[in-house]
Amino acid sequence: MASATLNYFIAPPDGSRAYNRAYDSTTGKPSRNWIQEPHEMQIEDVRGKEELYKLDNAGFQFGREAPKHTSFLNDDEIKREYYPESIDLIKRITGATQVVIFDHTIRRRVPGLDDNPQNRQPATRVHVDQTPGAAIARVHRHLPPTEAPALLRRRFQIINLWRPISHPAEDWPLALCDFRSVDFEKELVPVALIYPDREGETFGVKYNPNHQWKYLKAMTPEEFVLIKCSDSIQDGSVARLTPHTAFQDPNTPEGAPPRESIELRTLVFYD
Numbered sequence: 001m002a003s004a005t006l007n008y009f010i011a012p013p014d015g016s017r018a019y020n021r022a023y024d025s026t027t028g029k030p031s032r033n034w035i036q037e038p039h040e041m042q043i044e045d046v047r048g049k050e051e052l053y054k055l056d057n058a059g060f061q062f063g064r065e066a067p068k069h070t071s072f073l074n075d076d077e078i079k080r081e082y083y084p085e086s087i088d089l090i091k092r093i094t095g096a097t098q099v100v101i102f103d104h105t106i107r108r109r110v111p112g113l114d115d116n117p118q119n120r121q122p123a124t125r126v127h128v129d130q131t132p133g134a135a136i137a138r139v140h141r142h143l144p145p146t147e148a149p150a151l152l153r154r155r156f157q158i159i160n161l162w163r164p165i166s167h168p169a170e171d172w173p174l175a176l177c178d179f180r181s182v183d184f185e186k187e188l189v190p191v192a193l194i195y196p197d198r199e200g201e202t203f204g205v206k207y208n209p210n211h212q213w214k215y216l217k218a219m220t221p222e223e224f225v226l227i228k229c230s231d232s233i234q235d236g237s238v239a240r241l242t243p244h245t246a247f248q249d250p251n252t253p254e255g256a257p258p259r260e261s262i263e264l265r266t267l268v269f270y271d
Helices: 075-094 132-142 148-152
Strands: 002-010 019-021 035-045 060-064 098-108 156-164 174-177 188-194 199-205 213-215 223-231 244-246 260-269
Touching: 002 199, 060 075, 075 098, 075 156, 075 223, 075 260, 098 132, 132 148, 132 156, 132 199, 132 223, 132 260, 174 223
Parallel strands: 019 188, 035 213
Antiparallel strands: 002 035, 060 223, 098 260, 156 223, 156 260, 174 213, 174 244, 188 199
């Protein structure tokens, strides 16, 4: 068990719509109008009982399968080599019939550096990548207009495939919140994600002392976690999403190399 500070969401005091500006051209820095609220939380290491946590009950699922592609230095090579094997992996685990990868992010932590488009750093606030509306917009954005309506009539999800690269992720590991401890209606707040040319929408997460946080200590590059960001089944029978965040683990050994990781973001469809 680790005790660590997690950064939660407080809505803008003036009642305006919360936003993150992904890139502010006047300053070159991201900006936001909501407040970050740190809270000390217990984060349980689930190594040895990973099997208890599945995409449909907790909203995340750990696994072990070494990737064939291991360098993660060249975007074209990643798309050519890592994308196909990852599509196959996700299909095998979920039973999905179609998986579309729409982007990937490599994070290599540089101590003292803030997150920026050129050097992505671990995300240090509790969040969910997409709201249900933003998930539907992703389908329309990444699939032909002739295909999207039929695909949206079936079950679809957005799932991230996250894994460490180069060495175990002892430094700033990833914490995942069990969906069964989340109040979807009361604790998740839409936050506009404003780009120069478009707008997305994520969820900020309000603090709840009962949130159940989990992590897999010292995850290796041979291990991965699937993180559910959205699910079109919304009747309460399955987990809809997983709030997540990086955190500073007080148990990190001195001299552990800075975290390096890759996440693929995928649209997942079922027959």
